[in-house]
Each structure stands twice: as C-alpha cells, then as structure tokens.
Amino acid sequence: MSHARAARRIAAQRLREAGVASPDRDADELLAHVLGVSLGGLVQVEEVSPSDSRAYDALVARRATREPLQHILGSAAFRYLELEVGPGVFVPRPETELLAGWAVEAAIEVERATGRGAVVVDLCTGSGAIAASVAHEAPSAQVHAVELDEAAHGWALRNLTGTGVDLRQGDMATAFPELAGTVDVVVCNPPYIPLEAWESVAAEARDHDPHLALFSGDDGLDAIRVLEERAALLLRRGGVVGAEHADAQGESAPAVFATSGRWAEVRDHADLAGRARFLTARLAR
Numbered sequence: 001m002s003h004a005r006a007a008r009r010i011a012a013q014r015l016r017e018a019g020v021a022s023p024d025r026d027a028d029e030l031l032a033h034v035l036g037v038s039l040g041g042l043v044q045v046e047e048v049s050p051s052d053s054r055a056y057d058a059l060v061a062r063r064a065t066r067e068p069l070q071h072i073l074g075s076a077a078f079r080y081l082e083l084e085v086g087p088g089v090f091v092p093r094p095e096t097e098l099l100a101g102w103a104v105e106a107a108i109e110v111e112r113a114t115g116r117g118a119v120v121v122d123l124c125t126g127s128g129a130i131a132a133s134v135a136h137e138a139p140s141a142q143v144h145a146v147e148l149d150e151a152a153h154g155w156a157l158r159n160l161t162g163t164g165v166d167l168r169q170g171d172m173a174t175a176f177p178e179l180a181g182t183v184d185v186v187v188c189n190p191p192y193i194p195l196e197a198w199e200s201v202a203a204e205a206r207d208h209d210p211h212l213a214l215f216s217g218d219d220g221l222d223a224i225r226v227l228e229e230r231a232a233l234l235l236r237r238g239g240v241v242g243a244e245h246a247d248a249q250g251e252s253a254p255a256v257f258a259t260s261g262r263w264a265e266v267r268d269h270a271d272l273a274g275r276a277r278f279l280t281a282r283l284a285r
Contacts, residue, residue: 004031008031014064015063018063018064019066026063029069029073030072034052035052068091070091071086071091076129078096078097078129079137080137081132081133083127084127084158088151088155089126089155090152091127092129095244095271096130096189099243100129100187101133102242102278103120103130104133104134106120106242108137116140118138118142118184118185119179120138120141121145123145123172123227124189128155128156131156131165132159132165135163143163143166144165145165145166146171147167148170153167153169172230173230176234184236185241186242187241188231190243191223220249221253225256227243228257228262228263237283237284239282240280240282242280243279247277250268251268253279258281264283264284
C-alpha cells in the first residue's frame with residue numbers, strides 16, 4: 001500500500017517536470033479516475049493499493065508525454081455535458097464554452113421573437129460540443145452540424161446520437177445547400193492557427209489534435225474567410241454568425257466580415273481572461 005497524498009505529490013512533480021500546465025490538478029484527476037471517485041472524494045482516500053498504484057503510474061507516465069488529459073480519461077466536460085473524446089478529435093476547450101453560450105442565447109432569442117425553434121448550423125463541429133450544447137440548452141432549436149475529418153466525425157457521432165442533431169460528414173464550404181437563406185444562427189470554431197506558428201503550439205494540441213482542426217493558412221484566417229462566405233449564403237437576412245479565433249486575431253478576424261460589405265453589428269468578444277476570443281456579426285437586411 002502507498003500513501004495517497006505522497007503518491008499525488010510525486011505524480012504532480014513528475015508532470016511539472018514534463019511541462020504540464022496544471023500538474024497538481026492533473027495528478028488528482030488521474031488518481032480519481034483510477035479509484036473511481038470524484039475529485040472531492042480524494043480527500044477521504046488515505047491509501048492506494050498496489051494494483052491501483054501501478055495503474056496510476058501508467059496514466060501519469062502517459063500524461064508526462066503530454067498526451068491530453070482528456071484522451072486518457074476518455075471524456076471532456078463542456079458546459080453542462082460530458083463528451084467522449086480521444087485520438088483523432090480536437091479536445092473542446094473551456095474558452096469555447098463562451099461561444100457555445102452565445103449560440104444558445106441567440107437560438108433562444110429567435111424563439112422568443114418568432115415563436116418557432118431557431119435553425120442553427122454548427123460548422124467544423126469536431127467532437128460536437130457546440131451542437132450538443134445548443135440542442136441540450138435550446139431544445140426547440142433545429143440543429144445541424146458538419147465535420148470534414150472522418151475520425152472527428154466518428155467522435156461527433158458518439159456525442160450527438162440521440163440528441164436530434166442532424167450530423168453530416170463534409171466540407172463547411174459546401175455544407176447544407178438545402179438550408180440556404182433559412183438559417184438563424186451559424187456558429188463555428190474553425191482552425192485558426194497560422195502555419196508558421198507550428199512550433200509555438202502546446203504539445204498536447206500540436207502532437208495529438210488533428211492538424212485539420214488547428215492550422216489555417218499563412219495568416220490563420222483561411223477558414224474564417226470560407227466561413228464568412230458560407231454563413232452569408234446560409235443565413236436568412238438578419239441572421240447571426242459567431243466564430244472563435246486566436247487572441248491575436250481580435251482585429252483581423254472581425255475585419256474579414258467588416259470588409260465584405262455583407263454584415264452589420266460586427267463585434268469582437270473577450271474571454272474570461274480578457275483576451276479577444278470570438279466574433280459575432282449580423283447579416284445585413
């Protein structure tokens with residue numbers, strides 16, 4: 001038997017030396033996962049059995065290679081949901097919850113104003129995080145989602161089965177032609193990292209997230225340019241679009257919409273840390 005507190009301390013130090021951003025939290029998450037208890041329940045654990053110690057050491061070793069914590073646990077928390085994630089899909093980040101919340105509120109506002117469920121399209125759905133959140137929190141909405149990557153689409157299928165979301169595999173540039181001019185809300189977390197920034201990307205993302213979900217041309221705005229054109233085709237007049245971007249793109253990403261002449265109310269929004277995080281715009285009437 002080993003003492004739980006000592007095991008957690010040693011694991012956290014190992015993760016810290018490996019460059020993991022949140023070593024103490026990750027060490028606790030992994031031990032709680034092995035023992036089948038909540039994080040809060042760890043305070044009541046004093047000893048760890050030899051078999052659990054071996055299992056814990058193995059998971060800590062994987063995390064020390066910078067394998068994403070969520071891949072090891074097999075799930076990621078996102079707003080009110082727990083999503084299945086693993087190799088081949090972009091792990092949803094906490095900051096994207098703000099964009100999802102905006103999409104939920106936009107869908108609810110459509111219902112209040114018109115008395116009908118909003119038509120919502122989630123482009124580049126990845127794990128299905130945003131689409132699942134809208135379906136869960138605005139249940140009257142008709143939610144459609146598309147993902148190009150085959151592996152990521154498989155994870156989205158797991159997360160969206162039974163939610164009522166219309167999920168398809170395909171390119172955002174040509175998605176849902178039958179919905180042209182009828183959509184109320186388009187939401188997208190596109191790839192937005194410039195190709196030249198490859199080395200600066202955290203190992204968890206660079207080495208494990210699909211590159212299709214990360215990189216978008218020399219300036220990181222290629223996908224946002226495609227989004228601007230597709231959203232303009234899909235939305236009804238007065239419909240709204242929201243898209244995440246890098247914190248360094250707080251001016252350049254909204255400018256893609258502002259300079260096209262098709263959009264009104266082009267705005268940028270900060271995340272909880274005060275960093276530029278996502279843009280919104282309304283299709284001009």
